[in-house]
Amino acid sequence: MVTLSVIKADIGSLPGHVRAPSKLVDRVRGVLEDGKSDGVLIDYYVGCCGDDIDLVMSHDHGVDSEEVHSLAWDAFQEGTEFAKELGLYGAGQDLLSDAFSGNVKGLGPGSAEMEFDERESEPILVFLCDKTSPSAFNYPLFKMFADPFSTSGLVLDPSLHEGFDFEILDYYEGDTATLSCPEEMYDILSLLGIVSKYSIESVSKKDGRPAAVVSTEKLNLMAGEYVGKDDPVAVVRCQSGFPAVGEALEAFSFPHLVPGWMRGSHNGPLMPVSEEDATPTRFDGPPRVVALGFQLNNGKLEGPRDLFDDPSFNTARKKANEAAEYMRNHGPFQPHLLSEDELEYTTVPKVLEKLENRFK
Ligand code: 13P
Ligand code: 13P
Ligand code: MG
Ligand code: MG
Ligand code: MG
Secondary structure, three states: OEEEEEEEEOOOEEOOOOEOOHHHHHHHHHHHHHHHHOOOOOEEEEEEEOOEEEEEEEEOOOOOOHHHHHHHHHHHHHHHHHHHHOOOEOOOOOOOOOOOOOOOOOOOOEEEEEEEOOOOOEEEEEEEEEOEOHHHHHHHHHHHHHOOOOOOHHHHOOOOOOOEEEEEEEOOOOEEEEEEEOOOHHHHHHHHOOOOOEEEEEEEEOOOOEEEEEOOOOHHHHHOOOOOOOOOEEEEEOOOOOOOHHHHHHOOOOOOEEEEOHHHOEEEEOEEOOOOOOOOOEOOEOOEEEEEEEEEEOOEEEEEEEOOOOHHHHHHHHHHHHHHHHHHOOOOOOOOEOOHHHHOOOOHHHHHHHHHHHOO
16 A cells, blocks of 8 residues: 655745745755655655645555654744745744644644555646635536546546545534435535535545545634635546546636635636746736646656646636636625635634624
């Protein structure tokens, strides 16, 4: 069995929330290099999407491994010290506590992990987002694993034909339910469409093999007030019983509207970009998604290929820019502005509190 762990955090950026500078990424990488030399990791890649640093790590310690989580935590701690020295904006932004106790969960960083038997050939995609929430993956993961108009293999490939199970998280209760697709497709959609409440946590084959996993930590729910967006990551296995690489990517060809963008308080289109173009600048956005493709080879990460660095996604980017323009013209009005129940967890409640006795 091999485990792929993606653990991510925003520990500082420049200017403002645009981009983690490469010397900060280098510093974090150094800690993982030591972890590899010490035998904690088989291999690693340090990715970056906007102001978020994403640690892609392969190892054989299983999910929730204290060794791996503490290595990631150390990397972010050391990075935070350096970010402070550099005077970066939001140095240590996502590290909500300094008391590490075996697992990064609940401490601010996001994590998406899966353990599986490596197949003879194991193509894996890692999606990295900035300026959005875990529920940004609801729409594309549904398309990937449930929509035959997007994933032709659901119709054409006998090994996909039985469909997939979706594990869905209720953010506010903290509980998950597993629903079977296509049998319960309409029930699944009635939950996934409510992106402020439900998020896909994982997808699996009907025999239980993991297919996809999302980092579902909600920073604002953890911290009780707005401390930046969660900026999720997802891992997706491809080919031979899973969607083809091109089918997984096809799910991002329509830049759907996601919550996030400026101050985490606006809906905007999710733009698929290369790692280099993951520099959200217009109104701190629009929200971005990067796709890194690897082949696992006895746990070694061959790659990555930067998959949205391709002209076939130019139309999606153009559409995203048009949608961004359209949404921006709403200024502070809904539906560009998030709904009130989502703003509940940002700064607006303070304004409403202040004005409370002005309502007669
Ligand atoms: P190739 O012939 O390029 O391997 O393509 C196979 C395929 O099924 C692509 O979706
Ligand atoms: P980040 O979560 O990417 O730091 O975004 C915070 C923000 O408020 C951007 O406007
Ligand atoms: Mg930030
Ligand atoms: Mg971010
Ligand atoms: Mg964030």
